[in-house]
Amino acid sequence: MDRRDDNPAPTRDGLVLGAHWGFLAFFAGLGGYYLLSLIFSAFLADGGSGTLSLPSLGPLVLLAFVPNILLGLAPAVGSWRLGRGLRADFGLVPTGRDVKVGLYCGLLALLTGYVLNLVLIQVYGTERLSQPLDEVFGGIASSLGWLVVAAVIVSVGAPLTEELLVRGALWNGLAHHRVPPWVILVLTGLVFALLHSEPARMVALFGQGIVIGLARLLTGRVAASLVAHAANNLPPALLLLGGS
Template sequence: MDREPDQDVRAGLVLGAHWGFLAFFIGIGGYHLANLLIAVFFSGHFGGFDQLELHDVGPLLLVAFVPNLLLGLGPLIGSKLWGLGLRVDFGTIGLRDIKVGLACGGFALLAGYLANLVLIAVYGTERASENPLTDFSSELGGSRLWLVLAALIVVLAAPLTEELLVRGALWSALDRYKIPQWVTLVLTAIVFAHLHGEPTRTIALFAQGIMIGLARYFTGNAGAAVVAHAANNLPPALLLLGGN
């Protein structure tokens, strides 16, 4: 006999599937739609707008972050409407989560560094070194305020929204169907690498995604992955501040 709609809601199902899948696609869809609208809007003003390249003034940083913000909106809405709440669905951040997250974040930095050595051998120094943060200091006009805001987004906001989506909603949905966790670890790392849209850094991003995902793997909490992601992003953010 088919489930009644209220039974599906109590079971955390939407359209017969775990709500995490819908939350994931809402987040991804919102992200790409926002990128498209921003590109269309700014193409007539700046001769081509890339969400990873802030062109004239610091306030564009806020516009550039809108797509990333939408990544986390899907999981937040999904947890509230169909899940058990943020604390239960994604976990809280305890002392163990912080310790494991910092360790995994450190290994993510190491994995990224080693993978970049391979990229340098394949693509050469110039292409392998491409990074959206490289030119932030000059593009923000040397404004300390906007550099600090950019650094906070890199260390705090971006890890939170991306991890809610990938190691939160998607991971939980795959868990619901008893997918082996090592498979989930690999799949979410692939999604993480693809999400950044940096082809020459895909290998490095995948390796970092594995290390960050291990924080969720060992603790069962998406919060630990947020800590690992933040630790991984901290050195680039410090370099961003130091570039001014």
């Protein structure tokens, strides 16, 4: 019923060089993300010494998230300038059905990731499958305040920006050009896995990306996949807090 209000724009709206504006937003966001990540990596390497003073580790939580912001900023700007606005293009204001479907898919994504990671542990061993959050935020384990900030980023910030990029701009662009929904689901699941740059976890991330994408497929709205993504990330974020 109201699902059609949140579908991509009509075929003649928002075209850039003959393609849906979502592709431009997707590649702009992804390119900006990797470029800033490279710049920050070079900056934080401190001329190759690789040393950081402890007082700087707290603010680095926010700094590490800055490239991620571009993932969602590009789709947002594209929607404002070339599309119909965030609410119409993506359906970001969640409905009751979005929350229900999102929570179910989020729990299923957690289960999928757990099972696939157990299989991967048998293949790679525990050393190659160390906890990524511990590697990123382990230096602030003694600061509860910064851990709360990190938990909010992991459970809300990252899901929002990643969903706008993958299940928002890219999904809308593919749907606009009449790519079959199941193909879109698989492609966005693969992009979701590649985005996290964790080769050892690729299979598990792909499985979780498929399940999170199901929320978008079933509702036609990014709000549902955002809820699913946030539900999937919440337990690791709580474990991060528990480590304090």
